[in-house]
Each structure stands twice: as C-alpha cells, then as structure tokens.
Amino acid sequence: MLLRLCVFAALIALLAPLRAQDEPIHMRPEFALTFPLAANGDEVTVKYPILINPTTVLKPGMVLRTLYILTSPDDSDGAGTLAIAHQGSMEQAYSRDVPSRSTDVRLPPGLAHELENYRRTVWTVPNNFVLAMAQYPTDIMHLIYSPTGHSQDITDERFIFFDGLMVGSPDGHVTILAVEKESKADNAGLKAGDDILSVGGIPTNDDLRTFANSYASTKKAAFDNEVQSYQMSIRSPGQSPRTVNIPMPPSLKGGLMQGL
Numbered sequence: 001m002l003l004r005l006c007v008f009a010a011l012i013a014l015l016a017p018l019r020a021q022d023e024p025i026h027m028r029p030e031f032a033l034t035f036p037l038a039a040n041g042d043e044v045t046v047k048y049p050i051l052i053n054p055t056t057v058l059k060p061g062m063v064l065r066t067l068y069i070l071t072s073p074d075d076s077d078g079a080g081t082l083a084i085a086h087q088g089s090m091e092q093a094y095s096r097d098v099p100s101r102s103t104d105v106r107l108p109p110g111l112a113h114e115l116e117n118y119r120r121t122v123w124t125v126p127n128n129f130v131l132a133m134a135q136y137p138t139d140i141m142h143l144i145y146s147p148t149g150h151s152q153d154i155t156d157e158r159f160i161f162f163d164g165l166m167v168g169s170p171d172g173h174v175t176i177l178a179v180e181k182e183s184k185a186d187n188a189g190l191k192a193g194d195d196i197l198s199v200g201g202i203p204t205n206d207d208l209r210t211f212a213n214s215y216a217s218t219k220k221a222a223f224d225n226e227v228q229s230y231q232m233s234i235r236s237p238g239q240s241p242r243t244v245n246i247p248m249p250p251s252l253k254g255g256l257m258q259g260l
Contacts, residue, residue: 005021006068027166027178029192033074033151034178036168037064037126043149048175050168051208052143053160054216058140062147066121067132070140071114118144119154148236162215163246165190167208174204174211176234188244197241198233 024031036047044064047062049057058064078259121144125128133141138159146153164183165176174196179186196204200218222230229245234243 004009017195020142024134024136025161026181027164027177028181028186030134031138031178032130032165033190034166035129035133036130036170036177039126044123044129045086048170049166049208050166051162051212053157054155054162057208058145061149063149064123064129065121065144065146067129067136068119068121068142068144069136070111070142118142143220162212167196167211169206169208173206184246188232188246190232191236192242194234194236196232196234200230200232219248 010035011220027034036050038045038047040061040063045060045062046058046064047060049059051057141159143157143159145155145157147155161180161183162185164180164185164253166177166178166180168177176185176190176192176194178191178192198204199211199214200221202214202218205212218230227248229247231243231245233241233243
C-alpha cells in the first residue's frame with residue numbers, strides 16, 4: 001500500500017504542470033471514469049471492446065501498458081515515425097537507425113530516448129490509467145498496449161473520438177459510452193447509453209469496426225458532396241429509433257463562396 005501511494009504521489013507531481021498547458025477533453029460522463037478498465041492479475045485490460053480511434057478496437061485480454069504524451073519535439077513525420085518505432089525488438093525499435101521495408105528512418109535522439117522509456121513502462125493497476133486520463137490532454141494522449149500480451153508485440157495509438165463520441169460494445173451493440181461536452185454530437189442530442197444503429201444509412205450491424213467504416217465513408221461522402229450534415233440513426237434506452245443530423249464543418253469552397 002505504501003509503495004502504491006508513493007507511485008501515485010510521483011505521478012501527481014509529474015502530471016500537475018500539464019494543467020497549465022492544456023486540459024483533458026471534458027465528456028459526459030467523464031472520460032477517466034467511463035473508460036472500461038479491468039485488472040487481470042498484475043496486468044490491465046478492458047472489460048469489453050472499445051473503439052479508441054477509427055482503426056483500433058481494444059478487446060478484453062489485450063494488455064494496456066502505459067499512457068503518455070510527447071514532451072520531446074517530434075519530427076515532421078511524427079505519426080509514421082512512431083508507427084515504425086514500436087516495431088520489432090527493443091533494440092531494433094530504438095536504435096538510432098530504425099529499419100523499414102522501404103526506407104531508413106532516423107529518430108531524433110531526444111524522441112528515441114523518451115519513447116524508449118515509455119516502451120519499458122508497464123502500469124499494473126487500473127488506477128494509474130485513471131489518474132493519467134484525468135490529467136493528460138486527451139487529444140494528444142498515446143496508449144501503448146500489447147494485442148497479444150507479449151512484451152515484443154507492442155502498439156502505439158492515439159485517442160481520436162468520432163465528432164465527440166466515445167464508442168464501445170458493453171452488451172453486444174455499438175453503444176455511446178460518453179459524449180464530449182459542446183461537441184457536434186452533444187449539440188445533436190446524443191447521450192451516453194444510446195445505441196448507434198446506422199451512419200449515413202449504412203447499418204452498424206452491432207459491430208465496432210463496421211461502425212468505424214460506416215462513419216468514415218459517410219463523412220467522406222458528405223465532405224465530397226459539400227452537404228451540411230450527415231445522419232445517424234440511434235436508439236435510446238426504452239425508446240424507438242430516431243434519426244439525428246450531425247453538422248459537417250464548413251467546406252473551403254463553401255467558405256470562399258460565402259465571402260463573395
């Protein structure tokens with residue numbers, strides 16, 4: 001218990017200055033309290049599948065290792081560099097020259113050292129994640145996890161919400177877990193507990209990846225056709241399905257035309 005309190009105290013000292021720089025995204029209910037963390041012995045996983053960005057579904061049994069935000073200046077292709085950096089063994093991933101199938105990518109020394117520290121870090125209790133989620137700026141927060149549980153199989157992902165929606169599958173449906181305050185989804189009346197039945201007329205089929213694909217194709221079509229909103233069919237608990245319209249951002253062409 002004393003050791004755990006010391007860890008918490010160290011984390012608080014590390015994270016406190018971040019409040020002055022940026023804050024987490026505020027959601028209803030709050031992100032840190034909603035994320036379905038679960039203890040599995042000395043590992044941390046999730047209670048049920050959850051979509052953390054348009055391509056990544058976390059599932060029970062996957063091992064969550066740590067959360068972080070970059071403090072070292074990144075290079076011009078930070079996303080690509082991070083993807084390569086977490087491939088292969090520890091020595092391969094953080095050598096100064098990182099091998100790639102097509103080219104050699106050189107990590108800046110400061111970034112390489114910082115990422116190595118994060119890669120070696122493994123939090124063993126859910127409360128560490130809860131504390132970090134409550135403090136870190138959510139839109140620049142990274143999760144390092146292992147899809148298989150093996151220490152050499154490590155993935156680095158960013159959290160990206162769907163127009164303010166955090167979506168998971170606690171009971172076999174595509175369900176809204178939390179809604180970012182004052183987001184497009186919040187202004188459209190979507191709430192935690194609503195099931196998403198379709199996006200742009202494309203059924204989700206109670207599958208998170210199908211929802212992500214439907215969302216991506218619907219948003220692309222709306223952008224290409226310069227429409228002002230797209231439709232989402234939802235069902236609130238105990239109610240009949242209904243359709244909501246979620247606004248699209250103004251297009252460049254539309255903005256220019258409005259200025260003429």
